[in-house]
Amino acid sequence: MLIGDVARHSGVSTRMLRHYDALGLVRPTGRTVGGYREYSAEDVRRIFHVEGLRSLGLSLKQVGRALEDPAFTPSGLVGDLIKWTEDRLERDRELLDRLRAIDASAPTGWQDVLHVVDLMQGLTSPSAARRQQAVLARPDGAPVPADVLAGAALAEADPNVAGALRWALARSGGDGLATLAAGTHSDDVDVRRRAVLTIAEMAEAPGATAVLADALGDPDATVRRHAALALGGRGVTAAVPTLVGMVVEGCNDVEAAEVLGTLSQNPGAADAIMTALADELAAHTADSAVRIRLTQALVELSGTKAREVLRGLAHDEDRAVALVASAFIGVLDERSSEDPGEEGS
The missing domain is CATH 1.10.1660.10 (Multidrug-efflux Transporter Regulator; Chain: A; Domain 2)
Structure with a gap:
């Protein structure tokens, strides 16, 4: 032939x-x-x-x-080829991610492309200061590749850089939420925690509340607590059990009590909160520390029912609880004398 x-x-x-x-x-x-x-x-x-x-x-x-x-023999060579191919695929995936990020930012010129490339390079720097600068030093009017920022937020362990990324994403108008929502289902608990913390600051993002509500069922207590604090601040009553649990456990209990106080201004939530706190008081008759935290939480609540419970606690068998409740009643009575309309609120 x-x-x-x-x-x-x-x-x-x-x-x-x-x-x-x-x-x-x-x-x-x-x-x-x-x-x-x-x-x-x-x-x-x-x-x-x-x-x-x-x-x-x-x-x-x-x-x-x-x-x-x-x-x-093929054994060693094939193994080397597998490793080489995996490395090449990883490089190709990184290139594809960069191209998609640039495309999503809708650049109007090559200067916009360069801004996105600079940001991505800065976010992969081994220097935390350089990563933070890459987020905060973005030129005015430069395109915001929110998915790039969201991906970086899920991976960022440095608290200062993570704070800068959350700040930038909170101003993105909700872009990047899909990437963060996927992060709430990660097998890595640290990724889930970062995802919920970041979404919590995206108050205006459509769909953020639903993602946070889903996180209330997360197996990790820290994820649930982050979600509950954010949801409570948005008036979502589904967060009440987790918030009350935080008071009982002493985990961010002051912050949780403040959020419960805000929620109690909603008549639909006030009764549920009062019932939950009263049930916990009844369940922890022998734990002075828990009862004191619950007493402190009652002070944050609006309405007369909380004050009535406090007056009862002023005669509690636990001397420490009674003293704390009496002191708070004195503060509330003084506040009421300065603002006569508060007693009936």
């Missing part, structure tokens, strides 16, 4: 077949009277062997060794 016929049947160009001949990879076993290359059936099979090994990523030199050297 002449070289042109081989090229048509194999799909390998005549130029490449000549190159294989020059390298000694596939040398035609015959020549015509006119001196043209003539390939046998075995030569054609070898061409397909060469092409098959090249498809795995072997270089022509490696192909030659694989076909000629019995000691050249």
